[in-house]
Amino acid sequence: MSNSLLKIGHRGAKAHVAENTIASINKALNIGVDAIEIDVHKCASGELVVFHDFTLDRMTNGSGEVAKHSLEQLKQLRVLGEFEIPTLEEVLDAIDRKCVLNIELKGKDTASVACEIISEYIETRRWQLADFLISSFQLEELKTVFNLNSKLRLGVLTKASVSEAIKNANIINAYAIHPNVALLTKDNVKLAQDKGYKVITWTVNDEVTIQRVKTYGVNGIISDNPELL
Ligand code: G3P
Numbered sequence: 633m634s635n636s637l638l639k640i641g642h643r644g645a646k647a648h649v650a651e652n653t654i655a656s657i658n659k660a661l662n663i664g665v666d667a668i669e670i671d672v673h674k675c676a677s678g679e680l681v682v683f684h685d686f687t688l689d690r691m692t693n694g695s696g697e698v699a700k701h702s703l704e705q706l707k708q709l710r711v712l713g714e715f716e717i718p719t720l721e722e723v724l725d726a727i728d729r730k731c732v733l734n735i736e737l738k739g740k741d742t743a744s745v746a747c748e749i750i751s752e753y754i755e756t757r758r759w760q761l762a763d764f765l766i767s768s769f770q771l772e773e774l775k776t777v778f779n780l781n782s783k784l785r786l787g788v789l790t791k792a793s794v795s796e797a798i799k800n801a802n803i804i805n806a807y808a809i810h811p812n813v814a815l816l817t818k819d820n821v822k823l824a825q826d827k828g829y830k831v832i833t834w835t836v837n838d839e840v841t842i843q844r845v846k847t848y849g850v851n852g853i854i855s856d857n858p859e860l861l
């Protein structure tokens with residue numbers, strides 16, 4: 633990652649195409665993002681699937697918990713009537729190193745499977761450590777990643793407190809903190825950066841707020857409309 637602002641598509645390009653689908657990933661790539669953020673859950677047969685909610689009801693024709701369905705069952709569903717739920721590997725293959733992938737470990741017990749898949753793509757598909765950024769609201773998942781591969785870049789997500797995110801970032805030698813945009817001030821951005829962390833904020837969708845947080849000197853912005861960045 634360079635020192636300039638990282639332009640990050642949220643769940644692909646959420647404002648344009650159904651979130652967390654290959655079509656949304658391709659839209660973000662066409663826009664020309666520096667990175668794409670996605671969410672992962674572990675399904676009942678053990679694979680990581682790319683999906684935001686813990687339940688299927690809002691986005692698909694299914695219902696109940698993602699974690700209680702096998703991959704075969706999930707693949708029969710349609711996101712907004714049209715799209716398949718992708719696996720993490722399908723997203724990696726679609727991106728094919730054209731930009732950084734920010735994997736948010738959303739579901740429980742996702743860290744170790746994510747590390748296995750990342751190692752495989754680094755060892756056999758020419759992906760590099762810097763092509764990945766692993767974030768989570770769950771410190772335990774981030775600790776698991778740190779214990780399995782301390783070289784992977786980690787981001788501490790928070791919608792509660794920048795200072796708490798900095799404390800947690802210290803524990804796992806994080807690369808970045810990822811505060812909700814409502815928490816940001818010019819001073820706390822500088823505080824985090826002075827302590828050695830990048831600041832990547834979400835989800836910033838309107839031009840006025842995008843311009844404001846740019847004046848704070850943030851390192852990255854996650855947006856449903858990455859073309860505005
Ligand atoms: O990673 C930033 C953001 O996506 C976190 O919140 O609910 O959109 O996953 P959410």
Ligand code: CA
Nearest residue numbers: 669670671736
């Ligand atoms: Ca997310």
